[in-house]
Amino acid sequence: MKTISYMQAINEALLEEMERDGSSVYFGEDVATMSGAFGATAGLLDRFGPDRVFDTPIAEATIAGAALGMALAGLTPITEFSFADFVGIAFDEIYNKLGKWNWMHGCCFKIPVTIRLPVGVMAGAGPEHSQSPQALFMHSQGLKVVVPSNAYDAKGLLKTAIRDPNPVLYFEHKVLYGMPGEVPEEEYTIPFGQAEVKREGSDVTIIATSLQVHTALAAAGMLAGEGIEAEVIDPRTLIPLDKETILASVRKTGRVVITHEEQKTGGTGAELAAILAEEAFFDLAAPIKRVGSADTPIPQSIFLEQEFKPNEEKLMSAVREVMQY
Amino acid sequence: MAEVVKRDIDPARYDKDFLLRLYREMVKQRAFDENLIRLLHEGKVSGFYHSGIGQEATGAGTCASLRDDDYILYDHRGCNQMIAKGVPLDKIYGDFMGRLCGTTCGLGAGIVHVAYPEKGVLGQSGTLGACFVIAAGAGYAVKVKKTDQVCVCYFGDGTAARETFHGGMNWAGLYNLPIVFYCENNEYGISTHYTKAHALKNNIADRADGYGIPGYVIDGNDVLLVYEVAKEAIERARSGGGPSFIEGKTFRYRGHFEGDPALYRDQAVVEEWMEKRDAIKNYRARLIAAGAAAEEDFAAVDAEVEKEILDAIAAAEASPMPECTRIYEGLFVEGVV
Numbered sequence: 001m002k003t004i005s006y007m008q009a010i011n012e013a014l015l016e017e018m019e020r021d022g023s024s025v026y027f028g029e030d031v032a033t034m035s036g037a038f039g040a041t042a043g044l045l046d047r048f049g050p051d052r053v054f055d056t057p058i059a060e061a062t063i064a065g066a067a068l069g070m071a072l073a074g075l076t077p078i079t080e081f082s083f084a085d086f087v088g089i090a091f092d093e094i095y096n097k098l099g100k101w102n103w104m105h106g107c108c109f110k111i112p113v114t115i116r117l118p119v120g121v122m123a124g125a126g127p128e129h130s131q132s133p134q135a136l137f138m139h140s141q142g143l144k145v146v147v148p149s150n151a152y153d154a155k156g157l158l159k160t161a162i163r164d165p166n167p168v169l170y171f172e173h174k175v176l177y178g179m180p181g182e183v184p185e186e187e188y189t190i191p192f193g194q195a196e197v198k199r200e201g202s203d204v205t206i207i208a209t210s211l212q213v214h215t216a217l218a219a220a221g222m223l224a225g226e227g228i229e230a231e232v233i234d235p236r237t238l239i240p241l242d243k244e245t246i247l248a249s250v251r252k253t254g255r256v257v258i259t260h261e262e263q264k265t266g267g268t269g270a271e272l273a274a275i276l277a278e279e280a281f282f283d284l285a286a287p288i289k290r291v292g293s294a295d296t297p298i299p300q301s302i303f304l305e306q307e308f309k310p311n312e313e314k315l316m317s318a319v320r321e322v323m324q325y
Numbered sequence: 326m327a328e329v330v331k332r333d334i335d336p337a338r339y340d341k342d343f344l345l346r347l348y349r350e351m352v353k354q355r356a357f358d359e360n361l362i363r364l365l366h367e368g369k370v371s372g373f374y375h376s377g378i379g380q381e382a383t384g385a386g387t388c389a390s391l392r393d394d395d396y397i398l399y400d401h402r403g404c405n406q407m408i409a410k411g412v413p414l415d416k417i418y419g420d421f422m423g424r425l426c427g428t429t430c431g432l433g434a435g436i437v438h439v440a441y442p443e444k445g446v447l448g449q450s451g452t453l454g455a456c457f458v459i460a461a462g463a464g465y466a467v468k469v470k471k472t473d474q475v476c477v478c479y480f481g482d483g484t485a486a487r488e489t490f491h492g493g494m495n496w497a498g499l500y501n502l503p504i505v506f507y508c509e510n511n512e513y514g515i516s517t518h519y520t521k522a523h524a525l526k527n528n529i530a531d532r533a534d535g536y537g538i539p540g541y542v543i544d545g546n547d548v549l550l551v552y553e554v555a556k557e558a559i560e561r562a563r564s565g566g567g568p569s570f571i572e573g574k575t576f577r578y579r580g581h582f583e584g585d586p587a588l589y590r591d592q593a594v595v596e597e598w599m600e601k602r603d604a605i606k607n608y609r610a611r612l613i614a615a616g617a618a619a620e621e622d623f624a625a626v627d628a629e630v631e632k633e634i635l636d637a638i639a640a641a642e643a644s645p646m647p648e649c650t651r652i653y654e655g656l657f658v659e660g661v662v
Contacts (some may be wrong), residue, residue: 019356020603021662023470025465025469029648051468051469053470053546056496057492057495057496059491059492059495061458061489062458062489062491062492062493062495062496063487064458065457065458065459065461065492065493066458066459066461066462066465066496067458068455068462069458069459069460069462069464069465069466070457070462070463070465070466070469071462072396072442072447072448072462072463072466073396073447073462073467073470073474073476074470075465075466075469075470076662077462091453092455093455093458095457096451096452096455097450097459099417101448101450102655102658103655103656104429104432104448105428105429105434105439105440105448106427106428106429106430106434106435106436106437106438106440106655107430107439107654107655108428108440108442109442110658110662111658112662120444130486141656142656142657144657162662164660164661165658165659165661165662166657166658166661166662169461177533226331254541254636279477
């Protein structure tokens with residue numbers, strides 16, 4: 001094993017997969033000469049040249065639509081938006097086109113498009129550069145939704161995304177970029193639809209995604225001091241979703257708290273909660289609790305943005321509440 | 326500014342087989358369309374239909390210079406173009422009737438969502454205008470693959486006002502992509518005349534100049550002119566010369582959709598186009614005047630086309646409907662790239 005950052009894990013996955021697939025191209029805003037808004041594409045231009053790695057105009061609808069066109073014409077397009085919030089600019093191309101194109105045209109194509117989408121509150125980026133819009137696409141059809149929470153998952157899932165013949169939205173949290181983690185020296189991939197138990201526990205299940213996995217692990221450590229053993233489950237991919245691992249944990253503990261940085265209302269946790277209510281209602285000893293961000297736009301103030309999002313305190317409080325039952 | 330191309334083309338410069346091929350393509354499209362409208366009235370067609378009657382010169386004239394491996398993104402009156410590109414008629418009727426023999430294997434399609442990769446037909450979206458950016462991607466793929474394929478992107482004057490028009494044209498010019506943008510200016514985007522939807526100096530094609538793309542304005546109902554100007558643009562794209570923009574002036578005879586009485590148009594103008602500027606009628610007269618073909622040549626083609634159409638309809642009607650479970654098939658492709 002070696003220790004690299006989440007960002008390096010993304011970079012390694014891109015380098016390895018573009019080496020492996022000569023039809024792959026990487027393009028987007030400032031990705032070639034500047035290595036992307038956060039530096040994840042360093043070395044791609046030198047390695048693969050300006051036809052396969054190129055800077056585009058700052059125009060996301062064109063980037064997403066062109067990715068579809070490239071896929072229809074036989075390439076493996078990999079792209080990114082500088083911030084996931086920009087899906088709003090390309091919503092038609094992602095929601096109506098990328099995900100549905102193959103199905104609505106009779107399933108005669110492969111659409112191996114990967115879009116990297118940096119999410120999350122960080123450093124006062126403000127209401128249009130900090131959001132986590134995953135839920136919009138959990139509701140769409142034909143898109144896979146990936147939410148890696150550490151370097152190991154980031155690399156293995158990105159490699160799987162690039163090899164997938166379907167469009168994949170890869171949501172990466174900006175706060176995680178610098179976080180170190182262990183990855184194998186040798187090649188590996190992680191199949192979609194396999195949740196991981198990040199911490200075992202018997203009293204309560206915390207389902208957490210992206211950066212909130214780390215909040216949940218920190219909270220679980222502190223709750224252990226209070227005699228509460230929390231199990232932390234990271235779905236890792238929301239489409240496809242590993243219901244079995246989640247249901248098995250909830251059936252074991254009988255209590256569940258779902259946490260994500262998305263706003264609470266209509267977040268991906270709402271769907272998870274509904275699944276649990278449908279399929280595990282009689283296994284539950286307590287009501288399902290959700291800990292999401294405030295149902296407000298995201299403030300630009302670095303002080304107020306901390307209030308906006310969930311933290312260990314809020315999560316521990318929710319866990320203590322379900323433990324009352 | 327776009328070049329307004331006017332040529333008095335002598336049909337005798339072309340051989341008779343070629344001239345009759347263009348004629349056949351146009352009458353096939355019109356017969357397809359007229360029969361589809363009949364089937365619609367008989368209650369056999371799902372969804373809406375946007376007739377392309379009156380605009381047949383576009384597909385016939387442009388596709389004559391395309392190979393099977395060239396790509397097209399057809400437009401909202403696009404049966405004309407997909408027929409000219411070679412999508413089998415029974416498959417298109419099958420899509421309209423929701424039959425298994427259709428390109429969508431029973432899901433249903435009609436104009437939009439017909440795709441046929443073996444003839445380079447990449448499909449079309451129900452929300453128009455994605456064609457510009459999808460064409461940009463397909464054109465970029467040709468550049469990376471280093472083939473000499475060409476992509477033709479068809480759209481109407483209404484769609485030319487979409488935001489994606491800029492994005493696609495910008496990529497095409499910036500990366501010198503092998504794309505021919507063909508604007509079928511039939512004057513109306515639904516009910517709105519194009520002069521009420523576009524801030525224009527003269528023509529929509531003038532915009533190409535700002536992207537460094539050569540622009541041409543032509544009589545889009547003169548199939549030989551469409552053929553010649555498109556051929557030049559396609560050959561330029563194929564040989565690395567980059568994109569072109571052609572605006573063909575044409576007119577749709579029917580409403581925006583079947584059932585639209587089109588009260589927003591002056592009926593005298595409609596009749597003027599149908600009587601004096603009809604692509605098929607004028608082409609026949611011109612070939613006869615030039616001695617390039619005779620009435621019996623056209624009659625023979627008409628009879629063959631009618632049989633081809635009726636056979637295709639019969640084949641589509643003989644094809645079964647899908648099982649209800651069809652909707653659950655194919656959302657995700659299995660395996661890896």
